[in-house]
Amino acid sequence: MSKYLTAYSIALQETLQRRATLLMDRVGGFAVVLSLYSFWSALLGGKPSFLGYTRAQMLSYVLIINMLRSMVFTGRGWLLVGEISSGRISSYLVRPLSYHGYALSLDLAQKTVHAVSAVLEIGLLAALARGEVFVPRAASSWAAFALSAAMASLIFFFLEFAVSTLAFWTSESGGPLFCFELFLQFAAGAFFPLDVLPAALRRALEATPFPYMVYFPARLLLGQISGREAAARLAAQAGWLAVAAVLSLAVWRRGLSSYAAEGG
């Protein structure tokens, strides 16, 4: 276990060391939040609510997206693709180390830094929005959100890992990863709540793990889902997490054996 804690601590240092990259990432994320904020403000106009969202809820949704983007959608898939295609991965494979555990430690370090930054940014934005933000009172909403966001982060980690692992078979796995990430953000509800979509499309998406990565945890925090429905959905999310983990391990094993058989 201590090797993964050390990896986490080193990765944390490294993320902080790359100050410029971190700053750019945050500024970029902030720009997305600001544009979503202005967009939704314009749509709401003077209306008290739009598509079932009050103004305060919609603005809160946007802020929560910032938080979830930072926690869920930060990973090092591109680095993994690079390490596999360049063969640098070899140096890890000859050491007594679980690469999955190692990669997760590094991801968690990055997620930690980004989540802390997001909290600061949200505080700033909420102060600027002067009370227009919906703040959940119920402790259960916060607890459910924390649990769901943690699972969402892990689902993303495993799925991204599986897609990046395709680099074992093709030198072009950057393509699938790019498509995956773009589609993911749309399907997860990272641009707008999925209620905005036509009912049929929304139902189709709800049969996938994607809405569990942003849309669902956000609605938990906004208090739109609670009680038994929340419990059932959390169970479904845990199911998707298990599927993602198994898939990621299976793809990794097959990738490794193909790498070992065909050479890098």
Next chain:
Amino acid sequence: MPPALAVDALTKDYLSPIKEPGLLGGLRALVNRRYKSSRAVDGVSFRIEEGELVGFLGANGAGKTTTLKMLSGLLTPTSGTALALGRVPWKREPEFQRRLSLVMGQRSQLWWELPAYETFRLNKEIYGLREREFRASLDELVAMLDLGEHLSVPVKKLSLGERMRAGLAAALLHRPRLLLLDEPTIGLDVVMQKKVREFVRGYNRREGAAILLTSHNMADVVELCRRVIVIERGRLLYDGPLETLVARFADHKILRARFSAPVDRARLAELGAVVDADADHATLHVPRARTAASAAALLRDFPVADLDVADVDIDDIVRRLFGAA
């Protein structure tokens, strides 16, 4: 004691996609990709005992790196067997990995943005070293590799030589019993090369670890390895003492003469192969058996001011061997 490495008829085939020429070929490959199989390593067998330091030679593409990758467990062979430290390497058992190190030239395992010390700390945990072992190992490596003040500087700020030495230290902290070194001095200046070589020899002697080393740098091989294994197109070409290899290729000696008056080049050629000659100098290659007779004839029939009889340079031989492969 079992050997550090026992390799028997190790064979590795690679599959690579065939790219047909032209756009049509490209489209065809999209639907129906065809592969061709090529043999990178072909029935290679050898043994290396504990404490041996062996040079592994061959031209580019001869199959050296593929062999090292199989012996470190990165690749599974198509056929054949190998035991490294008594284990099958490609099972990648932690007990085996804890006693192995693979160092691939400039490919560093160091964390780029952070001081090398952080990577050392990570390796301490990965290999499960106790604080005392880690300290002792680190102090020794730092002193031998002259790393002192470089440990606290981010790796990206180090020179290539410093980075390679730090990488070597990171790979040896856990005191591996089997060390696979792929081009350990590539890209280093002469002084640094010497340092790394001295270190490798010292490590081998001190720890009694088995080392298999590939290098295109002749000085590495000549200074470090008494035994060499040569492969060519995946096949074992030679396995034995470097001296014997040299003797096999060095079937001649070199006579270098300086003359006090101009000589006739045509007459010199009767004594041996003239490789270089001008008015007052000549270099001849003469068969070993005729060295004495040729030297005597030279002294008798020519105005020799100075004569030198030398063995063929090992560099030359190894280079010729590569050239032949």
